[in-house]
Amino acid sequence: MADDTKQQEDDQKLRQAVYTVKGGWSPSVDFEGKHYSVGTPALAEVDGTLYLAHRSSRRGDHTTSPVVWTSCTPTSSHPQELQWRENDYAGLESAETPALVNDNGTLRMVCTDLHPPVLADALQETHLPDGANGTRPRWARSTVIKRASFQSRQHPIAPGMAFFKGELNLFYIDRAPNGGVRHLVRDAQGTWNPAAGTDDGRISRSGSGSGSPVIRSEDDHLILTRWGWPGNFVTAVHDGKLHLFTGRSLAGNLLHMVYDGTTWNAGAVPRNFDKAAGQESEIVTRRSTGLASFAGKLHAVYPTEKSHKLVHSTWTEATGWTDPVPTGHDSSHAPALLPYKYGPAGKEQEALLLVHRGIERYEPKNWHVYNG
Template identity: 40%
Template sequence: MTDDAQQGTEQQDDQNLWRAMYTAEHGWSPGVAFADHLSIAAPALAEVDGTLYCAHRGARQGGRKQLPLRWTSFTPSSVRPFVAALEKASAPLPEDATAEQQAKRQQDVEAAADALAQARKWAPDAYADFIHTSETPALVNDHGTLRMVFTQLGTYGYYDDEDGNRSSLWETHLELSDGEARWAEPTEIPTWGQMALAPGLAVFNGAVHLVYVDLHNQYVQHLVRGAEGQWEPAVTPDALAAYEQASTAAIQALADNDDRAPLDALPDPPLPYRGETLDWLIQDAIDKHGWPGNAALAVHDGALHLLLRADPGPNFLAEDGETELQGGDLLHAVFDGTTWTYAPEASSQADPQPLVSRRGAALATYDGKLHAVFPAVEGDKLLHTTWTRNEGWTSPAKLEGHDSNNTPALLPYKEGPAGAEREALLLVHRGVDRYVPPTPPVPPLPPSIEDVASRGKTVTGTTVTDHANGAWSRLRHDISLTPATLKNGKSALIATWDAVAEYYWGFGWYRDKGTRFSTVRVDRGTLWIRKPGALGLHSYADFGGGEFSNGHFRVDVLITDLEPGTYEIELSSSNTQKTGGYWWDEHLFNGRTDREYWTAITPSSSHATITI
């Protein structure tokens, strides 16, 4: 949005999830906002049996980190009957079709189009029962089962335990219960250390692989799920111990003898890891922002690929001594089923630059290439790059119109008519800002009695007397009309309704001041404005009710925009009522309390006539 377009608008945090589609032929489609799918940060995507699933942490709730997990789904093939119905409704009519047939065809087309638009919507967000997570979850299609791994702070089940002293990983799966899809009771995944987070999932060589950050031990860990549901290290601890022993010896040789040969001869570590000692001074940055992003896994070209921010990247020069997350290099590693290696940069690139992300990255394979989308370090753009074994990573390109500060989600999927589906990449990301038009200025208030500059001669109509049931209470009232001139020079008319409430006792009438149990009041009122002899109303004016003061009630109504002429102002007997008063008790009379029966009065139509 240009600066000119933003003038007169204000920015609000856009917690909407947005989606777009990418094809090799047409590139990226425009972004479309999910309706009522709000997320604090990043989403996760997976496809199972033709249904697309999206899970996320839901909208922000103050400063809470651990939020209820929400999920939604959509089945592209379910829209096919609606597409067929629209095609059938859109079939051309014969040349001699009547106007009635043409109108009917148009109605059918509009109805079919509306039905198709509704069918293409994702299901409303649903809560995953009793599941709260402090980070973005990970989803995977485990041979027809939607499996999820999420992060839990503190003790599972105590959702307000956010002290951060322990972070564990839990798994669950979607299952049918009484015909409804529900998430199974979560079980904890055995992990090393006390700070396991940032999970990534993928199916490789027939098994589910889990990569996560072991913050306590400063490693990126790799587990494989067995057929019985047990999790085992993909790289044995012995291999890691052997590497650490060789690494220690190589460093010692360099220190003692300035011998670099053992260090240069070291292979890549048996699994990717940060390689730096975690400085606990950045703990407040992690507490504030969370880990930069989950491990991103994708199977491509017969291997398991990983993209992960290597470290939180704190900025110690932030204002007020706070630390904040800055851009960090994305680690790209490849697992061939036995060993992890770092992916080589393209030999054709004279000066290859590392991928740098504000958070993490989304990873997916499509059209023979590995695709990554991640938030830029500067600005609010998402960046898109692709990788092949021969070419390496391409220079990241900005995705115009797809802004986000959080890690997006990528998923290859198929959509289209049966037998002619096309494959595409689905991108889902959180928004940054939405621009809200400013509140329109409050329209000027209509003139009031305070705007009257002068008054003319008052005309008062006949006093009308109305009695309540049994004639124990009565109301005497009249209407008076006063021409007026406003401060702006315009003419107006003041209509005054004046009423006196009385009750009968002994041999006389007394002002009805009410009792401590029943206050005398007018509930509401309306004045009709008409020209004498006219059948219909010219206009009307409502006035608010209120309590009587010492048995007296008066209201002045300012009537403007009347043309010169003669007018009759009349009290509406259907919209005005006096309630409360002296004759009141707790007894019932004819199905109503005494308050309702003896004191309630519906006034007759008092009126007055004036020429202005």
């Protein structure tokens, strides 16, 4: 095998590191086995078990890739000793990083299904039932997400989810004309409805709708519809509010929105890592970010705008965002972040898990179709 080919395979392998308040960031460790990924992974925790889902490989010019998943239950007193199972196929494909969430005790996943222009794009949802007689569970058959009512045809991409104030929340970009950012909630019957504080599910576009403008200009909307989004929405519940992040593609900065359960407002964004110019800039990253609430702070980890270095910034309402600092890890994709507990029962401690892949070495022809 040529050295360059081997390097490409190594870059596609998933790696993990952990952060603790006392020790900072650990060195990264490769996942054992064939844990290869084409982009950003997704993490969630249910009943003490950690779950990871990602796209395993590209297939030529196909717009979708198989989704694989794995899991582990931390038992060691050392936070980085996580024994992940071998990957297994989830039984569906996605054009983007899947969205993964703990839906009040049920692991739920949403994937993006992109079709040619003559057909409708769609988001597919599935959940993971309990395994029978201790066997490894299988994902349920996926179904197309349907709203209670449609006022127009939609072209959804870049999904993200969060369980907030007793409801499962779904966010996505609608690439259709007058689309923008959509916010739906799932009821007990599995129907998705427009969330409170939105205009038919739309989170304010160019000043319309409720709350502060999210898509602030027609230039933003052009970037959104023509080139897509550089990463899925990521969420974190922090201090009783829902924080929603994504990248803004060619604009090179992050979009931060805050939801209190009824109203959306714009949030502050992390600072630029590169201060060589001597002035502050919103140009932060060409990707999205990993996001999590941990140890009383909101944490963001993302690749810098001019390099592949992953940097780490924290936020509190009182102090705002800290200056980004290097994590010691490299990736041109946004990582996944997840707070978790480790150690024996009764003596659990908390850490922040970071999962990422290496530096991207493959540029698809239709790069705007993919994100993450």
